[in-house]
Each structure stands twice: as C-alpha cells, then as structure tokens.
Amino acid sequence: MNQSALKKIDWLLLPMIGVAVVVILWAISSATWAKELPSPLKTWQTSKSYILEPFAKRGEMDQGILRFTWYSLILVAKGYALALIIGTPIGFFLGLSKPFAKTFDPIIQVLRPVSPLAWLPLGLVLFLSAGKNASELGALFTIAICAMWPTVLNTAVGVRAIPQDYLNVAKVLKLSRTKTLFKVLIPATLPYMFTGFRLSLGIAWLVIVAAEMLTGRPGVGGFLWQEYNALIYEHIILCIVTIGVVGFVLDRLMSLVERRFKTA
Amino acid sequence: MAFLELKNVSKSFGGLSVLKDINLSIEKGEFVAIVGYSGAGKTTLISMIAGLLRPDSGNVTLNDLEITAPGPDRGIVFQNYSLLPWLSVYENILLAVDQCFPNWSAAKKTEHVEKYIAMVNLTPARDKKPRELSGGMRQRVSVARALAMDPQILLLDEPLSALDALTRATLQDEVSRIWEQNHKTVVMITNDPDEGIYLADRIIPLTAGPGATLGPSLKIEIPRPRDRKAINHDPHFKELRKRVIEFMLDSKGHRHAAIAKKLVLPEIEPEDLSIPHTFVNRRRVPLRRGEIKRETVEVDS
Secondary structure (H helix, E strand, O other): OOHHHHHHHHHHHHHHHHHHHHHHHHHHHHHOOOOOOOOHHHHHHHHHHHHHOOOOEEEOOEEOHHHHHHHHHHHHHHHHHHHHHHHHHHHHHHHHOHHHHHHHHHHHHHHOOOOHHHHHHHHHHHOHHHHHHHHHHHHHHHHHHHHHHHHHHHHHHHHHOOOHHHHHHHHHOOOOHHHHHHHHHHHHHHHHHHHHHHHHHHHHHHHHHHHHHHHOOOOHHHHHHHHHHOOOHHHHHHHHHHHHHHHHHHHHHHHHHHHHOOOO | OOOEEEEEEEEEEOOEEEEEEEEEEEOOOOEEEEEOOOOOOHHHHHHHHHOOOOOOEEEEEEOOEEOOOOOOOEEEEOOOOOOOOOOOHHHHHHHHHHHHOOOOOHHHHHHHHHHHHHHOOOHHHOOOOHHHOOHHHHHHHHHHHHHHOOOOEEEEEOOOOOOOHHHHHHHHHHHHHHHHHHOOEEEEEEOOHHHHHHHOOEEEEEOOOOOEOEOOOEEOOOOOOOOHHHHOOOHHHHHHHHHHHHHHHHHHHHHHHHHHHOOOOOOEEOOOOOOOOOOOOOOOOOEEHHHOOOOOOOOOO
C-alpha cells in the first residue's frame, strides 16, 4: 500500500471506526440497561422524513431539520454580530487603558461564568414591553452577553501583546490616533481577535439551544424540547446530532477565516 | 553652532544609572559612529535623540530646538527592523511617505517610494511581505523607509548587528554608497569598531555601563570612497581601531571591580548530599529561600 492510501485510511477510516464504536455502544445500551433510549435503527426510521426532506414545513413545530437549523442560525448570527460589535471595542479599551481595565476587569470576571440559563429570564424581563418580540430580543440579549467574553478578553490580550516596535513606528511617524488605531493597533491585534471570535461563535451556538428551549421558539433547540415533551425521544437524538454537526462546521469555517488573518 | 547637540544628558531606569553626563555635538552632514558594549545604553542614547525617551537631566537639541517627542524629521532604523508584518515592502514605506508628505499626489508618492526601493535594490521584492524577506532585505526596507521620510538626521540603532558577516559587509557598502549620494547627517550606533571606522567621519566609544559615558571623539581621516580590503592595511585605521578597543577594554576593567561588590548570592538552598537518601528517610530537595514559609529556631534549654 502506498503512502497516500495510508493517509486516506488515517483521516477517513479511523474517524468512521470511532463513529461505529459509539453507535454500537448506543445500540447495546438501548437493548440492555437503557430501555427508554431508542435504538439507532429506530431513531433513523423515525427521523428519516426530517432528514430526507430537510426543508419541509408541515407546521410551526414540525419542519425539516435544516429548516429548523436555518432559524437557529439566523438568530445566532444576529446575537453573535451583536456580541462582536459590543465586545471588540470593550476589549480594545481594556487593552489600551490600565484604569479602564482595573475598573471593569473584576466585574467582567464575575459576569463571565454566569450560565445562559441564568441570563435568559433577565433578558425576557428586560424586553417584556416588546410583547410579541420579547422572546427573540431576550434570546439575542442572552447570546450577546454570553458570547462576547472570549472576544473581549482575547482582544484585550492581543492589544497588550502588540510589540513595542510597532508602537515606536507609529510614534516616530507621528501617526494620528485614528491612523494608529487602523494602521497599527487593529492589524496587530487581528490574530488574537479572530481567536476570540471563534470561541465566541462556539458559545453563541451553545446558548441558542438553551434559549430556544426556554422560549419555545422554532429552531433546533425548540424542536428538541417540544419532542421531549411529546415523548418522541428519537428526535432528541436527531437534534443532538444536528447541533453537534453544525457546531463542528461553524468552528471549522471560523478556523479557516482565522488562519487567513494570521500575520507573521 | 552644532546641528545636533546633547548637553550633560543623564538617564537612569529604576534607580540604576544607565547614561551619565553625555556631551555630544554633531555638525550637519557628518557621519558619527558611537561604539559600545551591548547593554551599555546605546539604544537608550539613540532613543533620546529620536525622542522616544526623555533624558532625566540635560537636554538634546536639533537645530537649536529641544527634542521632546519623536517626529519624522529624525528617521530611525531600529535594530530589529520594526516593519509592520501585515504590510508589503511598498506599503510599509508608503505609510511613512504618506505621513511626511500628505500634500503630494498619489502618483508622486508612488514614484518617491519606488525610488527608495530601487535605491536599496529591492525593486523585485516590492510587493512581498516582511516575513518573506531575509534579515538583510528587511533591514534594507527599514533603511529605505527612514530615507524616504527625507529626515534631517538619520539614526541607525545597531542596524546591522542581527545579520551574518557577509550580509553585513554588503549592507555596510550599501550604507556607505547611499550616504555618499545624499550626505545626510547620520548617527550610527554599533557594537563593531571596524564597522564604525569603515563608515563614519568620527567614532566615539561609549564606556561600559552602568553609568556609561562617551569617551574621546576620534576623527577618521581615511579618504572616501573607502576600500574594504585596502582599509585593513591602512596604518590610520589600525591606530584608530587600537585606540577604540583599548579605551573600551579599559573602561570594562574598572567596571568589573564595581560589579563584584554587588554580587548577590543565589537564593537556592542546596540539597545536603551527605544525608543518605532512602525510601523512608527522604532527603530534603533543593529549595528557594523565598519559598520557605516556616522558620525553626532551636533554643538550648
């Protein structure tokens, strides 16, 4: 066997073996100790119509899985954009100004570990007056506030890590504040910022499921919760797999973008 | 009146005196080399001329104006190139040109940048990023950037010390050639006396730190253009070289005695190897004194 064939085995066959092992364990579990857990075959049979007609719309809470994913992704995109728009400048201020960092770092460290499940009720209360849109705004608030921390912290670290050389260049050339920001600070921080953006996206995707479960919005998470209440456990597994695959794809895409911005 | 003047300049960091009583005056169009040990405060000296640092006492004047902040009238070439890695060669220089000549048309700026890229023989690498260039090429970009700003004075902070010997010689010739074209005032910091003598009109040794100060100023009367091979046999070159090195070694000799007094003992408490090491009776491992939290005092009863 030649080298390239061996490589193909490495990255195609080995992961498939990994999947197979998990599916076998799952099948054994559902046959022995976890009687309520649907078997892999049953899961496939029940979920087939959702996968094979991924964009079908039969009712508000009965749609193809990709259609649900699409709803979730749109909400994530909005919340994530909000997180970046708010988080990046905060990160810059934290990195640039020592007094600012001293003032706000403790409160950031306290707010950062708070679970999305804790933020959501507050979000709903905040936008109570919005009526019909309350659940969407509450979910956006939750995504933004949970997902922005990695962006904030990584940007701050990136700004602090800018080599003195680059700042000296800016000083010798007498670049104005705005020019220093756009010609030196931002480009020098970009690699760190993108690491933050990538981590933030991962969190945003985690939060969406929780937010949809609690608000009952149509989407992967909302569907999962509804099917749990309807005792269709096969669809829970379908949703878990979908959430995982989408999260994985998002992370891969983001790491491609991240690599594009790595300088020196 | 001297063009660049340093009067009784002193600078210390955290109570440690780095430079003391620096007096230096440089005429317009002069090429002065300051040679000193690494760590002697050479970079501190040039940073003060550049305006990146302010002296603790004394003052630095250029054209009778006190230097208080960095500015594009003093082009500086840093030891570690200081190119912005996300910009190409052309863009790095353009950033400087843009800043110094904001009123020029885009075409004039481009022409100006390209002229200086050509001057340092980098036209083929015009659109490359710094990481795609060798150390010597990066330093040439840095020189081109400084020259393109058309500064009144060019400050070279050990510009060639990170390069291998062959590249270094080539770049020395290039610096020499460029200087003969435009006769800018140059202050070059170096750790190599030969380099200083080969390139400069005047060479001044810096004593070893801390509290370094400038030694006697030695005029280099070797006619230009200088020949790298012939210069080694020039009696004047040999004499200068001897004087610079002797001065620096002497200053270092004094320094050794001073430093010996300040010797701090290591804060590691060593392991006592005379105690047998068994499984039950464990020998104490070496430890830092700073980490000892408990102290036992034995008192005779």
